[in-house]
Amino acid sequence: MIRTLQKVAMLALLTSPVNALADTSVLFIGNSFTYGYGSASRFYRADTVTDLNNEGIGGVPALFKSFTDQAGLDYDVYLETRGGSNIDFHLQNKLGVIGRRPWDQVVMHGYSTLDASDPGNPDGLVTSTAAMTDFLRSKNPDVDVYLTATWSRADQIYPAESPWSGKPIEQMALDVRAGYDLAAAAPGVVAVNPVGEAWTRAMELGIADPNPYDGIEPDKINLWTWDHYHASTYGYYLEALVVFGNLTGRDPRSLGENECSGYELGMSRHEVRMLQQAAFEQLENEGRVVADPLELPAAVNPERCISGR
Numbered sequence: 164m165i166r167t168l169q170k171v172a173m174l175a176l177l178t179s180p181v182n183a184l185a186d187t188s189v190l191f192i193g194n195s196f197t198y199g200y201g202s203a204s205r206f207y208r209a210d211t212v213t214d215l216n217n218e219g220i221g222g223v224p225a226l227f228k229s230f231t232d233q234a235g236l237d238y239d240v241y242l243e244t245r246g247g248s249n250i251d252f253h254l255q256n257k258l259g260v261i262g263r264r265p266w267d268q269v270v271m272h273g274y275s276t277l278d279a280s281d282p283g284n285p286d287g288l289v290t291s292t293a294a295m296t297d298f299l300r301s302k303n304p305d306v307d308v309y310l311t312a313t314w315s316r317a318d319q320i321y322p323a324e325s326p327w328s329g330k331p332i333e334q335m336a337l338d339v340r341a342g343y344d345l346a347a348a349a350p351g352v353v354a355v356n357p358v359g360e361a362w363t364r365a366m367e368l369g370i371a372d373p374n375p376y377d378g379i380e381p382d383k384i385n386l387w388t389w390d391h392y393h394a395s396t397y398g399y400y401l402e403a404l405v406v407f408g409n410l411t412g413r414d415p416r417s418l419g420e421n422e423c424s425g426y427e428l429g430m431s432r433h434e435v436r437m438l439q440q441a442a443f444e445q446l447e448n449e450g451r452v453v454a455d456p457l458e459l460p461a462a463v464n465p466e467r468c469i470s471g472r
Contacts, residue, residue, distance in 0.1 A: 186237040189410065190215075191224045191244070192253050192261065192271035192295070196313050198222040198244040201388030202396040203428055212240040215260045220244060226403035227410075229424045234413055241266075249273040250291035258298060265303030270356065270406055271295065272311040275392075276319065277342045282326040285342030292346035300351050307353045309409060312336070312343040314359040314398065317391040321376045332373045333363040354451060356409050358402045361445040362386055365401060368444075370437035384434060396428050397438065404442035414455040415442040423468035 191197050199205035199222035209221035211228050220242060228240040243257055250273045253261065273291065276282035292310065299306045315335035320327045327335045336359030343355045365371035365386065372383040379385050386398035394402065404415040416439045425435035446452040 187267045188239040188241070188264070189224075189227075189268040189270065190261065190266045191227075191240070191242040192250070192257075192269060193242075193244050193311070194248045194272075194274070195244075195246040195393060196272065196275060196311075196402075197224070197242065197270075198246070199394070199396075199399045200246065201390060201393040202399055204396050204399045207424075207428070212242060215241055215243040215263075216245070218244075223399055223403045223406065226400060226424055227406055230403065230407040230415075230418055230422070231411065233418060233423060234407075234411065236411060247274075247279075249279065249287065250295055251287065254291060254294055254298070262298065262302055266299065266306055267303070268307045268309065268410060269299055270309045270311060270410070272313060272343075275313050275316060275339075276326065277339060282319070283338055283342075285345050288342055289346045289349075292352070293349040296349045296351040306351055308349075308351045309354055309356055309406070310343045310347055310352060311356040311402070311406065312340040312359050314339075314362040314386070314394070317375050317387050319392075321374060321391075332366065333360075336360055336363055354409055354449075356402075356406050357445050357449060358405050361401055361405045361441050362398065364445050365438060365441035368437055368441055370434065370441070371397070397430070397434065400425065400428065400430070401438045401442060404439055405446065408442055408446045408452050412452055414452050415439045415446070417455050427468055 198220045204222055204226060206219055207221040208225040208229060209219045212221060212224045214220045224240045224242040228238060231238045243260055245252055250271060273288045278284040278287050296308050299308060315332050319325045319335055320330060320332055339359055340357065347355050366373045370384060371386045372379045375385050375387050375391050384397045385395055388395045408415045418439060420432040420436040422435055443452065
């Protein structure tokens, strides 16, 4: 009886009206860096996406969904997340959920230091990525897999005796990216989402403060949340912009400074514009997007944003 009820509940999730008959299905597989720990984005617009673990998460997937809706794109967005996990956790525990349908696109990442017990070592990431892509391709040989290379953790750089202690803020992001580039050799991987390097660009552009331990400079934002480890709402917003541009090929700046989610999450037009610029510059540098003329939507107002859900 319990097993039957579980099957019915899962069927309801996978066939919910919110996610019916879209052009493209995308699944996010990750941990707290996907579900938005430490920020207002964690449960943001959770009703617009399907959480396969039924935990009410919105997070980066919901931000991505908001961007695609505003861009006039039709996406079914799903997520399967577990805090503190690497890809191998999902392989060992979640294939029954992940394998319930073939996916058009999958976005996934592992632990923030590549290996929790051996920071900087990409071997486990490479192995688990290959195994997961094999599984995903068994369900849909044409699935496009995107790997998200995450950001430099301030708590791994500025405190003494941390793995990246004393190194420039950008170095951890570069080391993480190098690990994901190795993992991207797996069949089915289309590209890496260069989130960590987009964070670095936001610092170089002067919108983001590079060191939260010495205070945040006036007119700058903090990409990290209170623990200097996870992202703030700004950091997750930038992550979602990079994923949006990389998966769709759209210039993130085409969303405009009046973009709804930035407004709903309390960001200024200047902050929205500069975060879009950071995402664009990193993606353009990698040949993933080309500059498109800005097509600004109508000025932000609550009615327009709500009606666009």
